[in-house]
Amino acid sequence: MARIPSLLKSVVANAFRRPATVKYPYQRLEPPKGFRGRHEVDWEKCIGCGVCARDCPALAIELVETPKGLKPLIDLSRCIFCYQCADSCPRGAISSTIVFELASWRREELYVKPPGMSVAGAA
Amino acid sequence: MRGFEVAEALREGLKEGLREASVVKPGRVKVVVEGGFHRRAVEALKARFGELHVFSIVGADRGGGLELTYNLWLYGPRVHVMLKTSLPKEGPEVETITDLVPGATLYEREVYEMLGVRFKGHPNLARLFLPEGWPEGLYPLRKEVKLEELERCLA
Amino acid sequence: MSCIDLVVGPQHPALHESERFTFKVEGEVVVDVEPRLGYIHRGIEKALERRSIVQGLYLAERVCGICNVAHSLCYSQAMEDVCGVEPPERAKYLRVIAHELNRIHSHLLLLGVAGELIGFMTLFMLLWRDREVVMDLFERFTGNRVNSAYNVVGGVRRDLDDSLARDLEKAMDSLSGKMRGYRKVFMEDPTVRARAVGVGALSRHKAVELCAVGPTARGSGVRADVREYRPYAAYEGLDFHPVVYEEGDVWARLMVRVDEVLEAAELVKQCLRKMPSGQLRARAPRFIPAGEGFSVVEAPRGDLNYHVYGRGAVTPDRVKIRTPTYANIPALCEMLKGGYVADIPASLVSIDPCFACTDRLAVVDVGTGRRWTTTIYELAGRAR
Numbered sequence: 001m002a003r004i005p006s007l008l009k010s011v012v013a014n015a016f017r018r019p020a021t022v023k024y025p026y027q028r029l030e031p032p033k034g035f036r037g038r039h040e041v042d043w044e045k046c047i048g049c050g051v052c053a054r055d056c057p058a059l060a061i062e063l064v065e066t067p068k069g070l071k072p073l074i075d076l077s078r079c080i081f082c083y084q085c086a087d088s089c090p091r092g093a094i095s096s097t098i099v100f101e102l103a104s105w106r107r108e109e110l111y112v113k114p115p116g117m118s119v120a121g122a123a
Numbered sequence: 124m125r126g127f128e129v130a131e132a133l134r135e136g137l138k139e140g141l142r143e144a145s146v147v148k149p150g151r152v153k154v155v156v157e158g159g160f161h162r163r164a165v166e167a168l169k170a171r172f173g174e175l176h177v178f179s180i181v182g183a184d185r186g187g188g189l190e191l192t193y194n195l196w197l198y199g200p201r202v203h204v205m206l207k208t209s210l211p212k213e214g215p216e217v218e219t220i221t222d223l224v225p226g227a228t229l230y231e232r233e234v235y236e237m238l239g240v241r242f243k244g245h246p247n248l249a250r251l252f253l254p255e256g257w258p259e260g261l262y263p264l265r266k267e268v269k270l271e272e273l274e275r276c277l278a
Numbered sequence: 279m280s281c282i283d284l285v286v287g288p289q290h291p292a293l294h295e296s297e298r299f300t301f302k303v304e305g306e307v308v309v310d311v312e313p314r315l316g317y318i319h320r321g322i323e324k325a326l327e328r329r330s331i332v333q334g335l336y337l338a339e340r341v342c343g344i345c346n347v348a349h350s351l352c353y354s355q356a357m358e359d360v361c362g363v364e365p366p367e368r369a370k371y372l373r374v375i376a377h378e379l380n381r382i383h384s385h386l387l388l389l390g391v392a393g394e395l396i397g398f399m400t401l402f403m404l405l406w407r408d409r410e411v412v413m414d415l416f417e418r419f420t421g422n423r424v425n426s427a428y429n430v431v432g433g434v435r436r437d438l439d440d441s442l443a444r445d446l447e448k449a450m451d452s453l454s455g456k457m458r459g460y461r462k463v464f465m466e467d468p469t470v471r472a473r474a475v476g477v478g479a480l481s482r483h484k485a486v487e488l489c490a491v492g493p494t495a496r497g498s499g500v501r502a503d504v505r506e507y508r509p510y511a512a513y514e515g516l517d518f519h520p521v522v523y524e525e526g527d528v529w530a531r532l533m534v535r536v537d538e539v540l541e542a543a544e545l546v547k548q549c550l551r552k553m554p555s556g557q558l559r560a561r562a563p564r565f566i567p568a569g570e571g572f573s574v575v576e577a578p579r580g581d582l583n584y585h586v587y588g589r590g591a592v593t594p595d596r597v598k599i600r601t602p603t604y605a606n607i608p609a610l611c612e613m614l615k616g617g618y619v620a621d622i623p624a625s626l627v628s629i630d631p632c633f634a635c636t637d638r639l640a641v642v643d644v645g646t647g648r649r650w651t652t653t654i655y656e657l658a659g660r661a662r
Contacts, residue, residue: 007400007401007404007459007463007467010404010459011400011404014404020407020410031417032414032417032418034418034421034436035417035421035422036421036422036427055330055332055333056333057329057332057333057334057335057336057337058336080336080340080425081422081425082336082425082427083421083427084332084333084335084336084427087430087435088332096421150508151572174486176486176489176502177489178574178581178583178600179583179585179598179600181585181596181598183587183595183596183598184596185587185595192585194572194583194585196507196508198502198507201507201508203508203572205570205572224487224489225487225488225608226487226488226489226490226605226608226609227489228608229604229607229608230600237323251315251316252315252316252319253316253319254316263321263324264323264324264596270324270328273321273324
């Protein structure tokens with residue numbers, strides 16, 4: 001294979017570079033700012049209008065009763081992380097965090113719940 | 124505006140059978156023909172403008188009847204032609220254009236499968252996407268076919 | 279001579295998407311080919327009839343993961359056409375950047391897969407390592423590596439800050455340099471040439487007749503690129519040259535993609551220089567008026583078009599999606615006929631098949647005689 005000197009240079013150079021693989025979970029890469037991870041809702045800003053629930057393509061948001069009025073309950077197991085909810089919210093109450101490790105042992109944890117709401121209210 | 128000569132050519136090439144040929148915006152010509160005249164329109168366009176490309180063949184259930192739209196691109200004048208023809212919902216049939224444009228073969232099969240339009244003269248008018256064993260006469264894109272019925276077929 | 283059926287698939291670890299192939303062969307020559315599609319059919323067109331404009335946007339985006347930007351762009355443009363909305367200038371340039379980055383990552387993916395199929399694992403690994411740079415940029419730019427959710431009806435979601443713009447420029451320069459190196463490999467390497475030159479021939483006449491699109495058509499001398507003949511977004515104001523090769527074989531189709539990566543990197547840099555300031559989005563429509571909208575874009579695999587019918591409601595009346603791989607299937611069948619069985623994988627990979635877009639290609643055959651199953655790698659291995 002004496003006719004690929006150009007590629008051979010890259011191959012040899014790569015032998016001396018650190019590997020491209022990141023040994024997750026021992027090494028972690030942090031997603032960039034603006035990564036669409038778990039939702040964070042500013043419950044004070046939310047006015048309970050329900051536009052987020054109406055526009056959600058995955059029907060992952062439901063409005064539930066809380067002591068402070070109607071608030072969204074986001075089902076992360078249905079969510080497709082498109083953030084149309086954040087886009088639609090007239091008060092900018094929904095934003096993304098860089099949290100992406102969302103796997104959990106219990107289904108109840110797969111929700112972004114408004115304060116003052118019990119799990120029973122989700123059914 | 125870009126497209127006038129195309130509309131003109133169609134008016135000349137199809138004296139009868141042409142209901143409308145208008146430039147709806149620069150570079151887009153809408154042509155509505157009577158049933159069966161779509162072939163003449165394609166022939167006229169090919170004869171006058173040379174190479175043409177089929178963007179898609181859209182079948183739509185408009186409620187009262189079916190509508191076929193041939194989205195054509197003419198490379199020469201750089202004009203998009205929307206060639207439309209209406210069909211009844213009962214036993215809809217049109218002639219194929221696959222002898223004029225062989226690339227339209229799969230598009231016609233899809234319209235047949237989804238809406239029940241028969242293309243006379245098509246070399247192989249068979250199903251394309253739906254699974255084997257799909258019931259005859261069930262055309263998914265017709266308005267009266269509801270999602271629940273489709274889900275039952277796939278279960 | 280007796281004809282033999284060869285069945286490959288539908289599910290096999292070697293196949294990227296589920297597909298089933300049955301070829302009619304006489305000895306080693308493919309005699310006839312007939313397409314059969316259907317495994318990944320999801321009923322998206324019917325589903326879109328019950329989705330509002332914003333909901334439909336995300337469904338359209340998920341027709342295909344690799345070309346998701348092209349789908350969301352075409353959908354947005356078709357909706358803008360029927361609703362009479364014009365996105366602002368800055369949004370158009372940002373759309374081009376996302377679109378070209380999408381093209382780069384898609385072409386690098388395909389070139390790597392082509393390398394893998396030929397047996398050139400080193401090239402595959404190196405190309406995909408460079409592709410990671412583009413994926414990381416996507417993540418910074420749109421918030422996710424795939425499923426960018428970047429285009430909206432009326433404009434784009436996010437802006438480009440100065441630091442990202444600088445990094446984009448540097449990454450494009452670095453990628454162009456590396457790409458020129460890979461170009462030499464594709465031009466000169468004897469393994470690549472032996473497997474690709476003269477294989478899967480498609481004449482210019484047939485390419486036009488069978489309405490082939492994208493690099494499949496441009497590799498056969500058809501100068502057809504939507505960005506040139508029907509410019510959209512900001513392409514009108516950009517200095518753009520379509521890439522055309524005359525040879526019409528697998529090699530030509532791969533070379534078109536190699537050169538398109540270089541062209542795309544140039545386009546991104548041009549956009550960064552020429553981008554005007556201004557709004558990111560126009561007021562979004564809430565319902566679709568009665569009428570029709572049509573949009574066509576140059577997705578990485580060819581021309582993708584959406585045709586939308588409105589009826590004055592929140593949901594559309596009908597949405598038709600015609601994807602590029604679907605358009606290339608008659609051309610693929612033409613390429614396979616008369617060729618050797620061992621050349622099937624190379625021809626298939628050269629049209630850059632996206633079965634999620636097309637919904638599985640199966641080449642069915644009416645045969646008499648023996649049937650046996652094999653894998654696409656076994657087929658590829660027979661040629662080595």
